[in-house]
Amino acid sequence: MQMKIMCFLGLLAALLLPACTTMESTDPVVSNAARGERIDWPGGAQLLGGRHFTVLVEGQGRDVVLIPGLSTPRTVWDATRARLKDRYRLHVIQIRGFGDAPISGRDGPLLEPFIRELTDYIDDEIIDRDGGQKALVIGHSLGGLATMTLAARYPQGVEKAMIIDSLPFFGLLFGPDTTDETLQPQAAAMRDALVARGSSEADDRTLQTMSRTEAGREQVAAWARAADTDTMAQLTYDLMTTDVRSLLPGITMPVTMLYPVDASVMAEPRVTEMYKAAFAGAKTVTFEKVEESRHFIMLDQPETFATAVERFLQEDDGNDM
Numbered sequence: 001m002q003m004k005i006m007c008f009l010g011l012l013a014a015l016l017l018p019a020c021t022t023m024e025s026t027d028p029v030v031s032n033a034a035r036g037e038r039i040d041w042p043g044g045a046q047l048l049g050g051r052h053f054t055v056l057v058e059g060q061g062r063d064v065v066l067i068p069g070l071s072t073p074r075t076v077w078d079a080t081r082a083r084l085k086d087r088y089r090l091h092v093i094q095i096r097g098f099g100d101a102p103i104s105g106r107d108g109p110l111l112e113p114f115i116r117e118l119t120d121y122i123d124d125e126i127i128d129r130d131g132g133q134k135a136l137v138i139g140h141s142l143g144g145l146a147t148m149t150l151a152a153r154y155p156q157g158v159e160k161a162m163i164i165d166s167l168p169f170f171g172l173l174f175g176p177d178t179t180d181e182t183l184q185p186q187a188a189a190m191r192d193a194l195v196a197r198g199s200s201e202a203d204d205r206t207l208q209t210m211s212r213t214e215a216g217r218e219q220v221a222a223w224a225r226a227a228d229t230d231t232m233a234q235l236t237y238d239l240m241t242t243d244v245r246s247l248l249p250g251i252t253m254p255v256t257m258l259y260p261v262d263a264s265v266m267a268e269p270r271v272t273e274m275y276k277a278a279f280a281g282a283k284t285v286t287f288e289k290v291e292e293s294r295h296f297i298m299l300d301q302p303e304t305f306a307t308a309v310e311r312f313l314q315e316d317d318g319n320d321m
Helices: 002-016 074-084 111-127 142-153 170-174 180-197 204-208 214-226 229-240 245-250 268-278 302-314
Strands: 038-040 046-049 053-058 062-067 088-095 135-140 158-164 255-261 285-291
Touching: 053 111, 062 074, 062 111, 062 142, 074 088, 074 302, 088 111, 111 135, 111 142, 111 229, 135 142, 135 302, 142 158, 142 229, 142 245, 158 302, 170 180, 170 229, 170 268, 180 229, 204 214, 255 268, 255 302, 268 285, 285 302
Parallel strands: 062 088, 062 135, 135 158, 158 255, 255 285
Antiparallel strands: 038 046, 046 053, 053 088
């Protein structure tokens, strides 16, 4: 049973651990904000504190929300921030426990409360502030699941969305007939195994599946080690038992689905078929594949990734590349 759990953990990490970069963080020394606190950063940026996450707000222009993946600090978006902050107002999310102190006094699920609070944040800090102008939302991995949920439930706040290598139901990796109910025992076992280990550290075999580069694997390993284990364990359970496929037909705004293809891992036709089948209920999704990349597109193909983000943002927004 323990070996089976570890295999599940490896599969989860391979698909859902965050994208990474080898660049130094550009964040100032102050990196945490208490709930309700606003901290001024150099250059006019602010750090805002919520219950489930903090937000770095910087730049001017259309509002772009960047949501990272499981165990990822906001530094995963450093290269994207550097490219966009002169033209867009960025809202860079960081889940508490993945780069700062975990949520205090928490009990129970984290993913659904996180999405609800994110909806409130967009309402208060973007829609109300900008006279009703909607946000452009980009989410990777766990953040991609949050993004598609926002797109379905909150069309009044999201103009369009980009999902980076995520599925509407993680259980599809276990078979087409898997449901959130049948996956609950495995999800609970994975959650409990992480808590028992007291560490989110990934093994070498798992790390080999995360990025095509040694530097990338080293960064992912470091971020996983630094993540709060209890937070990661609960979000792992929440992720595995969340199925939003029924929400997909209700998405009305444009959605870009960016996914990686690495022929040494899986042939392109099989990969493409898996993603298109997973999003079969979505009517407004455009699929874009990135060759010679694994889950960490930002690292494995940074220029291709940057171009895809620019294309997504600039379609119909009036900006020039």
